[in-house]
Amino acid sequence: MEVRLIDIHKRFGPVRANDGITLTVPAGSIQGILGENGAGKSTLMKILSGFQSADKGRIELDGKPVHLRSPADALRHGIGMLHQDPMDFPPLRVVDNLLVGAPGRLLPKRRETMQAMAQLAGSLGFSFDFRAEVGALTVGERQQLELLRLLWLGARVLILDEPTTGISTSQRDQLFSTLRLLASQGKTVLFVSHKLEEVQELCSRVAVLRHGRLVGEAFPPFRVDQLVTMMFEREIALGEREPTVPGEPVLQLEGVGIEEGRVALSGLDFQVRQGEVVGLAGMEGSGQSLLLRGCAGLVPTTAGKVRISGIDLTGKPYRQYRKRGVAYVPAARLEEGLVPGLTLSDHFLLTQKTSGFLIRREEGRRVASQRIAEFNIKGAPHDNVESLSGGNQQRALLALVEPQAKLLLLDHPTRGLDVESVIYIWSKLKERCRQGAVVIFTSSDLDEILRYSDRILVFFAGRVSEPLDAATTTVEELGRLIGGGE
Amino acid sequence: MSPGKNGQPVRAGGPFSRGPFSRRPFSRRPFSRRPFSPRPFGAPRQLGLRVSKAGWTNLALQAAAFLLALGVTSAILLLAGAPPLKAFAEIARGAAGSVSGVANVLVAWVPLLLASAAVLVTFTAGLWNIGVEGQIVLGAVLTTWVLRLLQGTALPSGLIIVLAICAGVVGGALWAVLAGLLKTFGGVNEIFGGLGLNYVATALTLWLIFGPWKRPGVGSMSGTEPFPDRLALPVIGNLRLSLWSLGLGIAAVIAVYVFIERSYVGLRLKAVGLNRRAAFLLGVPAWQYGLLAFLICGGLAGLAGAVQVTGVYHRLIPSISSGYGFLALMIGMLIRYRAVWVAPIALFFAALNIGSIQLPIVLKLDSTLSGVLQGSLVLFVLLVEGARQRYLRRTRLAGGRSTEPAAAELSGRVADG
Numbered sequence: 001m002e003v004r005l006i007d008i009h010k011r012f013g014p015v016r017a018n019d020g021i022t023l024t025v026p027a028g029s030i031q032g033i034l035g036e037n038g039a040g041k042s043t044l045m046k047i048l049s050g051f052q053s054a055d056k057g058r059i060e061l062d063g064k065p066v067h068l069r070s071p072a073d074a075l076r077h078g079i080g081m082l083h084q085d086p087m088d089f090p091p092l093r094v095v096d097n098l099l100v101g102a103p104g105r106l107l108p109k110r111r112e113t114m115q116a117m118a119q120l121a122g123s124l125g126f127s128f129d130f131r132a133e134v135g136a137l138t139v140g141e142r143q144q145l146e147l148l149r150l151l152w153l154g155a156r157v158l159i160l161d162e163p164t165t166g167i168s169t170s171q172r173d174q175l176f177s178t179l180r181l182l183a184s185q186g187k188t189v190l191f192v193s194h195k196l197e198e199v200q201e202l203c204s205r206v207a208v209l210r211h212g213r214l215v216g217e218a219f220p221p222f223r224v225d226q227l228v229t230m231m232f233e234r235e236i237a238l239g240e241r242e243p244t245v246p247g248e249p250v251l252q253l254e255g256v257g258i259e260e261g262r263v264a265l266s267g268l269d270f271q272v273r274q275g276e277v278v279g280l281a282g283m284e285g286s287g288q289s290l291l292l293r294g295c296a297g298l299v300p301t302t303a304g305k306v307r308i309s310g311i312d313l314t315g316k317p318y319r320q321y322r323k324r325g326v327a328y329v330p331a332a333r334l335e336e337g338l339v340p341g342l343t344l345s346d347h348f349l350l351t352q353k354t355s356g357f358l359i360r361r362e363e364g365r366r367v368a369s370q371r372i373a374e375f376n377i378k379g380a381p382h383d384n385v386e387s388l389s390g391g392n393q394q395r396a397l398l399a400l401v402e403p404q405a406k407l408l409l410l411d412h413p414t415r416g417l418d419v420e421s422v423i424y425i426w427s428k429l430k431e432r433c434r435q436g437a438v439v440i441f442t443s444s445d446l447d448e449i450l451r452y453s454d455r456i457l458v459f460f461a462g463r464v465s466e467p468l469d470a471a472t473t474t475v476e477e478l479g480r481l482i483g484g485g486e
Numbered sequence: 487m488s489p490g491k492n493g494q495p496v497r498a499g500g501p502f503s504r505g506p507f508s509r510r511p512f513s514r515r516p517f518s519r520r521p522f523s524p525r526p527f528g529a530p531r532q533l534g535l536r537v538s539k540a541g542w543t544n545l546a547l548q549a550a551a552f553l554l555a556l557g558v559t560s561a562i563l564l565l566a567g568a569p570p571l572k573a574f575a576e577i578a579r580g581a582a583g584s585v586s587g588v589a590n591v592l593v594a595w596v597p598l599l600l601a602s603a604a605v606l607v608t609f610t611a612g613l614w615n616i617g618v619e620g621q622i623v624l625g626a627v628l629t630t631w632v633l634r635l636l637q638g639t640a641l642p643s644g645l646i647i648v649l650a651i652c653a654g655v656v657g658g659a660l661w662a663v664l665a666g667l668l669k670t671f672g673g674v675n676e677i678f679g680g681l682g683l684n685y686v687a688t689a690l691t692l693w694l695i696f697g698p699w700k701r702p703g704v705g706s707m708s709g710t711e712p713f714p715d716r717l718a719l720p721v722i723g724n725l726r727l728s729l730w731s732l733g734l735g736i737a738a739v740i741a742v743y744v745f746i747e748r749s750y751v752g753l754r755l756k757a758v759g760l761n762r763r764a765a766f767l768l769g770v771p772a773w774q775y776g777l778l779a780f781l782i783c784g785g786l787a788g789l790a791g792a793v794q795v796t797g798v799y800h801r802l803i804p805s806i807s808s809g810y811g812f813l814a815l816m817i818g819m820l821i822r823y824r825a826v827w828v829a830p831i832a833l834f835f836a837a838l839n840i841g842s843i844q845l846p847i848v849l850k851l852d853s854t855l856s857g858v859l860q861g862s863l864v865l866f867v868l869l870v871e872g873a874r875q876r877y878l879r880r881t882r883l884a885g886g887r888s889t890e891p892a893a894a895e896l897s898g899r900v901a902d903g
Contacts, residue, residue: 318766318767319769319771322769328767330767335761335763335764336761336763336764336767337764337767338761338764339756339757339760339761339764339765339768340760340761341756341760341761342753342756342757342760346753346756346757347768349750349753350753350754350757350765350768350769350770351768351769354750356750357749357750357751358744358748358749358750359748359749359750359753400768
């Protein structure tokens with residue numbers, strides 16, 4: 001089935017998640033959808049699968065305009081989505097999982113379903129014990145099950161969102177051959193990923209999204225560097241690089257391993273000295289954020305030693321790190337960074353050293369006004385943080401970092417901000433560095449990383465590169481490393 | 487927060503959503519993803535004293551909710567074949583028609599004040615302390631225990647009463663902390679933990695009344711042997727009202743108000759309740775503060791139980807908490823966790839309870855009618871508020887104004903996913 005998305009718009013408040021995307025996917029093709037986090041690929045897929053409705057734009061299937069009201073409605077039109085995390089019911093048996101959501105009468109026909117399913121599964125090369133509980137299956141098997149369910153319910157367009165995270169290589173190979181088989185039968189596959197080598201291996205065409213727009217399409221043979229350039233493009237006005245004179249080591253990692261969920265880092269061995277800025281580059285989810293949280297004591301390390309200013313803090317809780325001058329600023333501003341419902345003034349009171357039991361409001365307002373002025377936040381002390389714009393929320397987050405902090409761990413400090421805010425925030429950060437602080441940050445903007453870092457670590461599939469000297473690295477080189485090249 | 491748009495689940499994640507018994511207890515279930523949020527509308531905390539245009543709308547909506555609740559109660563009365571107006575007039579007369587009526591309202595007001603002040607603390611920390619009922623009971627049990635222990639001694643009566651009340655506070659606090667520990671280290675949601683502990687508390691009372699503490703001869707539902715008069719809080723004249731307990735109740739509400747609105751600890755507690763993860767990252771030890779909220783709440787609830795024993799019943803009875811804990815939870819929801827409203831609403835609820843006592847005699851109606859009115863009032867206030875929020879959110883999204891919280895919240899979610 002041919003899928004045509006025409007001029008799709010979707011905004012969430014100030015964010016244009018999809019900004020006029022037009023894309024045609026011919027029947028029988030495997031279409032790769034590439035883009036960094038926040039590029040709009042998830043939103044686009046949610047619109048196509050009926051989870052969300054577009055503010056503007058049309059969807060045509062085989063030339064006929066359709067209006068998708070819900071995921072079930074989309075499935076009736078033949079569009080099925082395979083989510084990154086299996087959306088199934090672990091305590092139920094396999095057969096019951098298949099029957100959930102299937103049109104049917106009061107009593108399900110388990111036996112007939114099982115026979116039909118076994119046949120379909122066989123044709124795809126899957127085999128299941130239909131009486132087993134889904135919770136006992138591997139992620140890969142659950143994915144196959146979900147695929148089977150969608151096909152059985154008549155899906156002719158399959159959307160796969162990051163399907164290869166957490167499954168074994170052989171399951172991945174099987175998934176890919178199944179997808180090729182389905183495409184050869186005329187089904188349309190949309191493959192959302194940020195793993196370039198998989199897209200390269202599987203897809204017959206690729207669309208790249210950035211900031212809610214379709215920035216380019218590519219066809220085999222794909223060139224990795226070209227795809228990377230499309231995904232991350234330069235957009236920050238460049239300033240002059242200042243040479244830094246590194247001082248005492250602030251952060252020392254000795255053979256550190258950190259593990260969380262599907263991402264594991266190991267053998268991290270480096271140190272960062274006063275005044276340095278270290279940029280962490282890589283595809284989203286390659287371990288950059290994990291490293292930051294590991295260095296803040298938020299994720300326990302599995303091996304090695306973490307020293308802050310020479311003091312061994314391995315295994316110590318976050319509070320200890322905080323006390324030693326480590327500041328962690330999360331990427332999700334309103335979910336993890338700030339407390340919606342409290343005012344700016346409240347936030348400063350919350351982070352200040354307190355004396356006495358009762359709040360001294362005047363003092364709070366004074367400090368708040370001072371920091372608001374210092375960080376150029378557009379808002380008043382009594383404004384609730386959720387009423388601020390994204391850029392001002394970010395400035396507030398940085399204003400909350402204690403002035404004594406020596407190690408600033410910033411997860412996407414400038415994501416979604418306008419250029420002016422980015423430049424302002426970096427001027428503040430560089431000021432901190434001149435006073436002897438260390439900044440370690442992640443960004444999906446390669447130019448930002450090259451511009452503001454002294455050294456760069458590139459993350460790829462749980463591996464971390466040797467620190468690169470930012471002054472002698474080019475965007476192209478960085479792009480190649482991020483894509484897994486040498 | 488509520489589930490995401492179109493019902494898709496809000497992404498859970500981070501180091502805080504790991505398996506049970508994780509090393510970072512309390513933090514593994516961020517409040518924003520709990521099934522019921524104690525702050526269901528994300529309502530900003532207003533004192534409700536300054537009346538803006540939105541304030542007037544709000545007031546009108548609240549009045550509408552009140553009328554709807556009256557309407558539903560009237561309909562039920564009509565179905566039961568009773569004249570609604572007469573019933574309401576009877577309730578008013580029962581509550582305010584005589585000196586003893588007013589005194590009784592105040593007697594019922596005290597435990598409601600204490601219990602409402604108690605649940606405000608846990609609500610502030612984002613916790614649904616359903617176990618407040620059991621905490622009142624345990625307060626009463628420990629008070630009774632100390633009174634029994636010391637009633638034969640030569641200690642002055644005043645000292646015995648003070649010690650007994652302190653024991654009640656400790657009892658309630660311990661029972662609450664138990665619920666908190668279950669949540670923190672056992673992964674038991676405080677709603678279910680509290681519910682379970684309520685049953686245990688009731689069973690404990692019954693066992694004590696019919697077992698170790700039974701009256702000479704045979705145990706009875708009327709409770710333990712009453713204490714001598716010298717171990718009761720002094721009352722005014724021949725009324726049941728004690729100025730001491732009234733003073734305790736009012737002092738507790740003021741203290742909780744100051745604590746929540748004016749103290750650093752209260753501010754941190756608020757932060758934990760509004761966004762546990764962010765509060766933790768900003769340096770507030772989140773689970774410790776959660777336990778602290780349980781501790782304070784349980785202490786106040788235990789005080790309510792102690793007051794019921796020393797000031798009202800002078801013994802332990804099976805239904806010593808009289809459902810005041812659950813009523814307090816309703817008050818908490820009704821006033822949307824704003825401390826200034828505790829006193830008047832608790833007074834209103836107390837008046838309803840006392841006023842309806844006359845109903846069975848005069849109109850052959852059951853006195854639980856007050857419960858119907860209270861329950862429907864809470865439901866309609868929540869309903870009206872929910873509808874208002876829905877309406878606001880829709881107009882915001884349609885308007886697409888960037889500074890509105892709902893939009894900002896959504897955009898944060900998008901940028902994250």
